[in-house]
Amino acid sequence: MKTHMIFILLAIVTIFTPSILSTTVSHDGRALLINGERKIILSGSIHYPRSTPEMWPDLIRKAKEGGLDAIETYVFWNAHEPVRRQYDFTGRNDLIRFLKTIKQAGLYAILRIGPYACAEWNYGGFPVWLHNLPGIQIRTDNKVFMDEMQTFTTLIVDMVKKENLLAPEGGPIILTQIENEYGNIMDPYGDAGKRYINWCAKMAVAQNVGVPWIMCQQSDAPQPMINTCNGWYCHDFTPNNPNSPKIWTENWTGWFKNWGGKLPHRTAEDVAYAVARFFQTGGTVQNYYMYHGGTNFGRTTGGPYITTSYDYDAPLDEYGNLNQPKWGHLKELHAVLHSIEKVLTYGDITKTDLGNNVTVTTYKTSVISSCFINNDNTSNDATITYNGKNFTIPAWSVSILPDCKNEVYNTAKVNTQTNIVAKIPNGAKKEPSALTWNWTRERIGKFAKGGKGDFAMDVLLEQKAVTNDSSDYLWYITTFHLEKNDPLLSNGDLKLNINSSAHVLHVYVNGHELGYEYVNTSAYVYTFEKKVNLRSGKNIIALLSATVGLKNYGSFYDLTPVGITGPVKLVGKQGAVLKDLSNHAWTYHTGLEGLDHDHLYSEKSLYVNKWRTSHGMPINTRMIWYKTTFKPPLGTDPVVVDLSGMGKGEAWVNGLSIGRYWPSYVSDNDGCTLEPCNYRGQYDNNKCLTNCGKPIQTEYHVPRSFLRSDVNTLVLFEELGGNPTGVNFKTVRAGGACANAYEGNLLALSCEGRPISGIKFASFGAPQGVCGSFEKGSCESANDAKSILTKACVGKEFCLLDVSEKTFGAASSCGDKTKRLAVELVC
Ligand SMILES: *[C@@H]1O[C@H](CO)[C@@H](O)[C@H](O)[C@H]1NC(C)=O
Ligand SMILES: *[C@@H]1O[C@H](CO)[C@@H](O)[C@H](O)[C@H]1NC(C)=O
Ligand SMILES: *[C@@H]1O[C@H](CO)[C@@H](O)[C@H](O)[C@H]1NC(C)=O
Ligand SMILES: *[C@@H]1O[C@H](CO)[C@@H](O)[C@H](O)[C@H]1NC(C)=O
Ligand SMILES: *[C@@H]1O[C@H](CO)[C@@H](O)[C@H](O)[C@H]1NC(C)=O
Numbered sequence: 001m002k003t004h005m006i007f008i009l010l011a012i013v014t015i016f017t018p019s020i021l022s023t024t025v026s027h028d029g030r031a032l033l034i035n036g037e038r039k040i041i042l043s044g045s046i047h048y049p050r051s052t053p054e055m056w057p058d059l060i061r062k063a064k065e066g067g068l069d070a071i072e073t074y075v076f077w078n079a080h081e082p083v084r085r086q087y088d089f090t091g092r093n094d095l096i097r098f099l100k101t102i103k104q105a106g107l108y109a110i111l112r113i114g115p116y117a118c119a120e121w122n123y124g125g126f127p128v129w130l131h132n133l134p135g136i137q138i139r140t141d142n143k144v145f146m147d148e149m150q151t152f153t154t155l156i157v158d159m160v161k162k163e164n165l166l167a168p169e170g171g172p173i174i175l176t177q178i179e180n181e182y183g184n185i186m187d188p189y190g191d192a193g194k195r196y197i198n199w200c201a202k203m204a205v206a207q208n209v210g211v212p213w214i215m216c217q218q219s220d221a222p223q224p225m226i227n228t229c230n231g232w233y234c235h236d237f238t239p240n241n242p243n244s245p246k247i248w249t250e251n252w253t254g255w256f257k258n259w260g261g262k263l264p265h266r267t268a269e270d271v272a273y274a275v276a277r278f279f280q281t282g283g284t285v286q287n288y289y290m291y292h293g294g295t296n297f298g299r300t301t302g303g304p305y306i307t308t309s310y311d312y313d314a315p316l317d318e319y320g321n322l323n324q325p326k327w328g329h330l331k332e333l334h335a336v337l338h339s340i341e342k343v344l345t346y347g348d349i350t351k352t353d354l355g356n357n358v359t360v361t362t363y364k365t366s367v368i369s370s371c372f373i374n375n376d377n378t379s380n381d382a383t384i385t386y387n388g389k390n391f392t393i394p395a396w397s398v399s400i401l402p403d404c405k406n407e408v409y410n411t412a413k414v415n416t417q418t419n420i421v422a423k424i425p426n427g428a429k430k431e432p433s434a435l436t437w438n439w440t441r442e443r444i445g446k447f448a449k450g451g452k453g454d455f456a457m458d459v460l461l462e463q464k465a466v467t468n469d470s471s472d473y474l475w476y477i478t479t480f481h482l483e484k485n486d487p488l489l490s491n492g493d494l495k496l497n498i499n500s501s502a503h504v505l506h507v508y509v510n511g512h513e514l515g516y517e518y519v520n521t522s523a524y525v526y527t528f529e530k531k532v533n534l535r536s537g538k539n540i541i542a543l544l545s546a547t548v549g550l551k552n553y554g555s556f557y558d559l560t561p562v563g564i565t566g567p568v569k570l571v572g573k574q575g576a577v578l579k580d581l582s583n584h585a586w587t588y589h590t591g592l593e594g595l596d597h598d599h600l601y602s603e604k605s606l607y608v609n610k611w612r613t614s615h616g617m618p619i620n621t622r623m624i625w626y627k628t629t630f631k632p633p634l635g636t637d638p639v640v641v642d643l644s645g646m647g648k649g650e651a652w653v654n655g656l657s658i659g660r661y662w663p664s665y666v667s668d669n670d671g672c673t674l675e676p677c678n679y680r681g682q683y684d685n686n687k688c689l690t691n692c693g694k695p696i697q698t699e700y701h702v703p704r705s706f707l708r709s710d711v712n713t714l715v716l717f718e719e720l721g722g723n724p725t726g727v728n729f730k731t732v733r734a735g736g737a738c739a740n741a742y743e744g745n746l747l748a749l750s751c752e753g754r755p756i757s758g759i760k761f762a763s764f765g766a767p768q769g770v771c772g773s774f775e776k777g778s779c780e781s782a783n784d785a786k787s788i789l790t791k792a793c794v795g796k797e798f799c800l801l802d803v804s805e806k807t808f809g810a811a812s813s814c815g816d817k818t819k820r821l822a823v824e825l826v827c
């Protein structure tokens with residue numbers, strides 16, 4: 001009776017609790033249905049741990065202003081459960097706060113629980129302790145793994161349910177994802193892989209989230225999973241079930257960077273082309289990977305060798321500034337697509353092939369017809385006649401005609417300004433004052449000279465098995481005795497030969513450095529070999545292995561070994577093995593003393609008295625710490641620290657890691673493209689490369705929220721050798737902009753919140769050249785474009801120009817060619 005009453009009371013309370021606005025999410029074969037209505041969803045990936053909670057509202061606001069409907073993120077298991085059953089959802093890992101920020105902005109969320117994260121993230125998002133659980137096999141039909149995956153997935157689902165973050169409970173989450181791109185790598189897992197993916201689907205469905213589940217790149221995804229597409233282009237993709245809408249979960253807006261690699265760039269024209277083609281061919285949900293890439297703080301990068309910057313050439317740059325023209329050019333596309341949402345999701349589709357790689361696709365309802373005209377030819381512009389009108393469709397572009405008569409958007413005609421990024425020393429227009437450094441050496445003697453680790457084994461152990469990835473560093477040490485008359489002592493050809501999968505290997509013999517080597521990005525194993533002199537009595541070989549991001553992609557990637565895999569041998573002439581040390585007693589020590597024991601980077605370190613003043617400070621020395629103090633750069637613009645001159649290591653500001661650095665690693669000289677890059681033709685990550693022969697990253701993001709208003713500390717651990725005297729702080733903002741706009745368009749110019757301070761160049765007609773070196777062309781308008789723009793824009797934060805003869809006067813000498821306005825402005 002009593003329980004009955006409570007039940008009835010509860011039921012009444014539930015019925016009469018008004019607040020939450022429930023959203024139903026379902027789908028048919030055409031689109032997602034939000035409250036029963038077909039919708040177009042434009043989404044963008046922002047990974048919460050790659051920026052700070054202080055940055056989230058601004059990033060999400062800019063995404064919304066850029067025309068997005070949704071934010072997509074992975075959930076990063078190893079960030080949340082660094083030690084088994086010890087969870088972290090604080091600071092940058094505060095997933096719930098991130099989702100609430102999305103909700104406050106009025107956007108939807110797509111939650112990719114994974115828990116595998118294909119995001120160039122350390123070890124694909126799996127905690128390394130998982131690898132060390134007895135009997136585990138990762139990402140396959142294995143009970144130990146599946147139990148852990150289910151525990152974590154359930155934890156995340158319960159958290160978002162508790163906070164009412166799923167759409168049916170009034171929250172922003174409209175889609176959830178299980179696994180990720182398993183289809184690309186599943187063959188080697190055989191039948192166990194198939195059983196695993198079916199289990200994933202069942203386990204997900206049993207979570208009862210109330211919104212659809214997706215699996216990307218999984219053509220055999222079982223119903224009700226929607227299989228989706230990832231790639232540079234997805235217009236040829238068809239889901240595996242007629243009831244599944246065509247969804248593009250990762251449209252790569254650019255590409256990630258590797259230490260030693262080159263700068264990737266994907267043009268705004270080509271990203272827009274790919275998106276327009278997707279919607280032309282019936283796509284209805286599309287996500288940019290990435291919309292904001294951000295920063296791999298600490299040791300979170302995947303690898304080996306993914307850089308600290310995860311800028312991705314995304315529409316919002318690493319620091320959250322607009323990457324123009326990409327952001328603006330896509331914003332215009334989003335506005336057009338949204339304006340024809342109804343006809344795109346409900347209209348009848350007809351395709352007309354006009355030949356020469358030109359196709360017209362018409363979406364038609366009883367009310368309206370909208371057209372896409374694409375020209376897939378990679379070199380020839382096409383002039384076509386359609387509906388009694390002539391249109392020029394540039395090569396590799398799509399025009400959108402919301403009424404099938406007037407082109408309002410073409411993917412190759414960029415009317416958005418290109419920002420010129422300025423780096424301002426200390427945030428002010430004056431020379432930075434030199435920083436003063438203190439220093440101390442890393443204490444390697446205990447291992448390199450002392451020859452002592454913590455525990456011994458008669459075998460070379462794989463690094464992850466020993467460290468659980470609690471540090472990048474692992475010492476491998478062995479000792480052996482030689483009699484006075486040992487032939488090794490008189491062998492002039494004696495070499496130490498080490499087969500190694502250490503990303504970086506430092507070799508010490510009897511306390512002296514013998515050499516170091518690092519793995520190439522293409523290979524995971526190499527042989528270190530160098531002449532060595534031994535002594536009679538005790539000899540000590542100490543090998544320090546360092547990881548630079550654990551592998552994160554491929555079949556069985558989790559089993560890729562790191563560390564000293566062996567054999568370790570003393571060899572003579574022609575490689576003759578004179579002594580095999582592989583099964584000697586090796587002792588191990590995880591971490592470095594200054595880093596993992598003394599915490600020299602921390603302001604709370606108990607070892608502050610170890611620092612020495614700059615007098616006699618060594619430079620270009622391995623295994624050394626540098627420390628300086630600095631005032632925060634003026635203003636509120638994003639801050640970077642320029643570490644040019646440094647070798648390789650890790651940097652901390654006020655005790656917070658801003659990531660690994662490696663400016664001494666320069667790329668080779670081949671394979672770069674002369675700018676401007678040709679957007680025409682299939683893009684891939686080897687196209688449009690720049691920055692050959694240079695370090696991939698010299699500037700490191702220091703989020704404003706890491707800084708105090710008075711005195712801050714910067715600590716560098718330098719592993720390979722560098723010179724800190726050139727290190728300096730800068731702020732990053734738009735310093736100017738260039739724009740090209742065709743006649744008949746409106747051109748918006750701005751300095752991202754600052755007044756426009758001058759017009760460097762302006763010409764309406766047939767201007768020549770590229771941003772930074774524009775020149776007047778063969779024809780020009782009667783009135784001086786520069787003075788018109790000066791009047792309209794200078795001193796203002798924003799100006800809008802009608803690019804026409806009405807504004808600039810007749811340009812009759814141009815004939816009937818489409819006229820263009822070129823502008824360079826100063827911020
Ligand atoms: C690594 O993690 C596993 C699983 O939690 C644990 O059993 C093991 O003791 C850890 N090893 C080290 C060296 O911390
Ligand atoms: C364009 O048309 C040519 C000739 O019909 C064909 O060979 C080519 O594959 C087409 N190109 C594209 C990008 O569709
Ligand atoms: C482009 O168009 C030209 C002219 O119609 C044709 O000859 C050529 O095959 C096309 N090329 C490609 C790559 O589509
Ligand atoms: C379209 O182009 C054709 C061939 O260049 C020309 O004959 C025709 O007059 C044009 N039609 C319109 C409406 O401009
Ligand atoms: C990496 O490649 C470069 C250039 O090919 C070569 O000089 C270097 O020895 C290689 N390093 C390793 C560790 O294999």
Ligand SMILES: *[C@@H]1O[C@H](CO)[C@@H](O)[C@H](O)[C@H]1NC(C)=O
Pocket residue numbers: 499500525526527566567
């Ligand atoms: C040692 O490393 C090389 C690559 O440098 C590899 O080809 C070879 O198979 C390895 N040898 C052994 C015995 O593991």
Ligand SMILES: *[C@@H]1O[C@H](CO)[C@@H](O)[C@H](O)[C@H]1NC(C)=O
Pocket residue numbers: 436437438611612613614627628629
């Ligand atoms: C360097 O050390 C000196 C002497 O201990 C100290 O006064 C100074 O503040 C230190 N400077 C930095 C940048 O830590």
Ligand SMILES: CC(=O)N[C@H]1CO[C@H](CO)[C@@H](O)[C@@H]1O
Pocket residue numbers: 184217229230231232233684
């Ligand atoms: C994972 C994935 O979708 N990869 C595709 C990315 O796009 C390139 C170029 O279209 C394809 O070759 C890949 O298969």
